[in-house]
Amino acid sequence: MGSSQNDVISAQLKHVVSSLTSDRKHVPHWYLYDTRGSEVFEQTVRTSSSYTVWKHEHALLRSHVTDIVSQMPSPAMLVELGSGASSKTRPVIEAMIKRQGVLTYVPVDIAKDYIEQVSRELEREYSALTVEPFGGLFMDGLRHVAGRPEPKLVLFLGNSLGNVPIDEQVAMVNEVRGHLSAGDRLVLGLDMNADRKALLKGYRAENPRGLSPFLNNFIDRLNKDFDGDMDKTKFEDTVDFVQSPAEGDTPSYIRKYLKSSESQRVHLGKLGLTVNFPAGEKLYLSEGPNYSCKFSQHQVRRLAEKSGVTVKGFWANEEAKFCLVCLAPNEDIAA
Numbered sequence: 546m547g548s549s550q551n552d553v554i555s556a557q558l559k560h561v562v563s564s565l566t567s568d569r570k571h572v573p574h575w576y577l578y579d580t581r582g583s584e585v586f587e588q589t590v591r592t593s594s595s596y597t598v599w600k601h602e603h604a605l606l607r608s609h610v611t612d613i614v615s616q617m618p619s620p621a622m623l624v625e626l627g628s629g630a631s632s633k634t635r636p637v638i639e640a641m642i643k644r645q646g647v648l649t650y651v652p653v654d655i656a657k658d659y660i661e662q663v664s665r666e667l668e669r670e671y672s673a674l675t676v677e678p679f680g681g682l683f684m685d686g687l688r689h690v691a692g693r694p695e696p697k698l699v700l701f702l703g704n705s706l707g708n709v710p711i712d713e714q715v716a717m718v719n720e721v722r723g724h725l726s727a728g729d730r731l732v733l734g735l736d737m738n739a740d741r742k743a744l745l746k747g748y749r750a751e752n753p754r755g756l757s758p759f760l761n762n763f764i765d766r767l768n769k770d771f772d773g774d775m776d777k778t779k780f781e782d783t784v785d786f787v788q789s790p791a792e793g794d795t796p797s798y799i800r801k802y803l804k805s806s807e808s809q810r811v812h813l814g815k816l817g818l819t820v821n822f823p824a825g826e827k828l829y830l831s832e833g834p835n836y837s838c839k840f841s842q843h844q845v846r847r848l849a850e851k852s853g854v855t856v857k858g859f860w861a862n863e864e865a866k867f868c869l870v871c872l873a874p875n876e877d878i879a880a
């Protein structure tokens with residue numbers, strides 16, 4: 546990995562500081578995912594009985610992978626935004642290798658070290674696969690491959706679009722569309738679960754008196770990156786669900802934050818900075834109001850309409866808790 550990618554990543558830490566010290570204290574969502582955060586995330590989503598996104602999406606991908614891959618010319622390359630452990634990508638990799646013999650896969654993820662490790666494992670597992678990991682932000686990764694001549698299947702799974710601030714989602718899909726050429730496809734995996742009780746259970750720490758391993762890791766990371774003294778025992782993991790009408794354009798969403806259980810100061814030694822937390826103050830775990838959106842089918846279709854893409858395929862599970870949607874640039878359809 547070139548040093549320019551490392552420089553970009555250290556510049557991003559400055560963004561974490563400005564988020565922490567802004568009026569609405571928050572951290573960018575991507576900051577939760579370093580190597581350890583990615584490992585904990587993967588382990589949690591694979592084993593949790595109450596967080597069902599992984600299970601639903603994996604089942605849908607296994608059932609419909611042939612239909613999805615057939616939306617593309619062959620041979621094509623595979624690009625994945627926010628690839629993490631690439632564990633649900635395996636059925637797609639296998640279907641594409643079966644169809645075209647060999648495959649190039651470009652996983653794009655901010656957790657650079659983690660995806661480099663995953664990439665080496667994938668190459669050991671599939672001899673017909675070449676993996677070119679890009680450690681960085683979604684759009685930088687997409688720009689990095691946009692000029693390649695091969696048709697591209699771009700995956701954006703795990704309801705990751707639902708982590709993007711609500712008022713930036715249309716612009717993001719539109720920007721992705723701008724990097725697609727004729728024949729390219731974008732496949733989104735989106736959470737449609739609007740069951741408040743189930744969601745609150747799924748997004749809360751399993752141990753009500755402590756933080757989840759994922760949030761513990763976030764605080765460890767913050768203390769390590771900035772030589773800080775944030776005390777895990779003085780923050781509570783708090784979740785609520787903001788429900789919107791299914792027939793409106795705005796998705797429902799989970800809001801998640803750490804609530805300061807007393808008045809306290811967090812020192813970030815490396816920066817010579819002190820952040821004050823009055824009792825009850827919230828530290829949001831997302832840039833926008835949404836930690837994770839929950840979309841109705843109407844909202845998925847409206848998002849596509851507003852982003853200049855056409856829905857070429859839509860697959861939902863029986864309980865309508867999750868969907869995969871295959872999108873093509875409008876220009877491609879009109880041509």
Ligand SMILES: C[S@@+](CC[C@H](N)C(=O)[O-])C[C@H]1O[C@@H](n2cnc3c(N)ncnc32)[C@H](O)[C@@H]1O
Binds near residue numbers: 654
């Ligand atoms: C919700 S996880 C999904 C992981 C995996 N795709 C799955 O479905 O299980 C989101 C992933 O996106 C990555 N990520 C989050 N924000 C990012 C950003 N702005 N740019 C690049 N990667 C990002 C995280 O590191 C994490 O691996």
